[in-house]
Amino acid sequence: ILNVEQSPQSLHVQEGDSTNFTCSFPSSNFYALHWYRWETAKSPEALFVMTLNGDEKKKGRISATLNTKEGYSYLYIKGSQPEDSATYLCAFITNQGGKLIFGQGTELSVKP
Amino acid sequence: ETGVTQSPTHLIKTRGQQVTLRCSSQSGHNTVSWYQQALGQGPQFIFQYYREEENGRGNFPPRFSGLQFPNYSSELNVNALELDDSALYLCASSPVVQGAGETQYFGPGTRLLVL
Numbered sequence: 573i574l575n576v577e578q579s580p581q582s583l584h585v586q587e588g589d590s591t592n593f594t595c596s597f598p599s600s601n602f603y604a605l606h607w608y609r610w611e612t613a614k615s616p617e618a619l620f621v622m623t624l625n626g627d628e629k630k631k632g633r634i635s636a637t638l639n640t641k642e643g644y645s646y647l648y649i650k651g652s653q654p655e656d657s658a659t660y661l662c663a664f665i666t667n668q669g670g671k672l673i674f675g676q677g678t679e680l681s682v683k684p
Numbered sequence: 685e686t687g688v689t690q691s692p693t694h695l696i697k698t699r700g701q702q703v704t705l706r707c708s709s710q711s712g713h714n715t716v717s718w719y720q721q722a723l724g725q726g727p728q729f730i731f732q733y734y735r736e737e738e739n740g741r742g743n744f745p746p747r748f749s750g751l752q753f754p755n756y757s758s759e760l761n762v763n764a765l766e767l768d769d770s771a772l773y774l775c776a777s778s779p780v781v782q783g784a785g786e787t788q789y790f791g792p793g794t795r796l797l798v799l
Contacts, residue, residue: 576726606788615686616774618787661726671717671740672776672788674726 574598576664578675585652586683592648593678595662599643603667607636607647610659610677619647619660652682686710688777690791698799702763705794709756709777715739716758717788718750721772730773733758762796770798 577596585591597605604623608616620629625640633650649656659679663672687710697703709716715734719727729742733752747763756777762769772795776788 578726608790613792615688615792616790617686618789621787663726671729671732671742672719672727673729674719676724676726 574664574666574673576662576673576675578660578662578678580678581676582679582681584681584683587652587654589652589682590648590650591652591680592646593660593680595645595647595664595675597643597645597662597664597673598666599641601666601668602640602643602664604665605638605640605645606663606665606672607645608661608663610661611657616661649680652680654682654684656680657682686789686791688775688789688791690773690775690794692794693792694795694797696797696799697765699765699767701765701798702761703765703796705760705762705773705775705796707758707760707775707777707791709758709775710779710789711756713756713777713779713789715778716752717776717778718758718760719774719776720744721774721793722768723771727774730760765798767798770796772796 607619610616622638627638659677661677663674689708717732718730721727731741736752749761752758772793774793776790778788
């Protein structure tokens with residue numbers, strides 16, 4: 573059974589703090605790793621699709637790194653803002669099909 | 685905005701009933717996937733359709749079935765509803781054949797409550 577683990581489950585930070593979350597996934601049969609940002613009552617929004625070991629992607633204050641050999645990805649948010657409050661999901665795809673295998677998410681709350 | 689819509693937004697059914705959930709993908713997206721998110725868990729893959737044919741299935745019983753139409757809309761049907769079917773159901777579309785390494789575009793979900 574393929575398992576994707578995210579930590580922490582929830583995080584409460586102050587505005588301006590930088591923060592990071594972890595996504596752990598099986599290192600075998602790796603194809604791609606997705607990060608999604610999901611605000612309450614909205615659609616999950618794609619942040620990054622990462623495929624290469626050592627890949628680093630950036631979108632504004634949010635960046636992500638990927639280590640496929642050891643099976644983890646980090647998501648970083650620099651200078652958190654209240655509008656960053658959301659659940660951040662990672663999802664892993666094997667080289668055997670297109671289904672996303674999701675972690676349970678990290679719920680971020682940023683207080684003004 | 686992802687351009688993917690789902691209907692209805694909320695639904696209440698009783699055990700044993702049947703339900704149909706609908707999804708409208710972006711034009712040109714030939715692949716649609718359905719996911720179930722139970723409380724406190726990440727979304728779980730139900731199945732994927734590519735050009736109106738089932739193209740992969742997760743660990744869900746046959747009473748979960750789907751249809752995909754040429755107009756980029758799709759349906760998830762669940763027969764003989766059980767209490768454990770209460771969840772948020774998400775659809776996601778992609779322009780790529782199997783939607784593997786490309787972004788999948790999600791709808792906002794349908795929340796189903798089975799009493």
